[in-house]
Amino acid sequence: MKSYQEYQKSTASLRQELDKIRREHAERVLQELRECIIEFGFRPEQLMPPPCTARRRAKYYNPASGATWTGRGRPPDWIRDKDFSLYLLPANADGATVSGAVAPEPLGR
Template sequence: MTTYKELLKQREALEAQISDARQRELSDAVTRVRGLIEEFGLTAADVFPPARGRGVSSAKGGKVAAKYRDPATGATWTGRGKAPKWIADQDRTQFAI
């Protein structure tokens, strides 16, 4: 049976081997990729096209034009959310802008 210290030394040796193997394979992969890029004349845009749908929507959080105006006070409402008291339970066509 191996001791705790021996196991730690084995782990350190394995981690060093793993790191070395990763560096070798990474270097080989980069060399192959560079060769393919050169062979086919690829650009960064060819390999990494712009992402779609990740940007912030321009409509999100934007201001909306008012659709209704209270003739008595001049207050306006966009028609979104809870209706204000001055237009609630009334025909909205008479308040349309």
């Protein structure tokens, strides 16, 4: 029966061998990708589209400080535990969402 140390050694050597094989495969895959990009004429933006940089419009406004909040993420201290509708910006008070679509009616239970 193998000892714990022997298992540790064999595990370490297997990990090294696995890492080596993975690097070899990664190099082949990368080369294949480069060839396909050239062959089919892909542009960089087709492969890796730029991240969305559009900022969300503010949905809530604090008249005391002038701070705004989009309604995403954790609510700031000035609106936490309060009625959000009191802080809605006038453009959003009619039920329109930030994107301009009309918010659906809540479902009754």
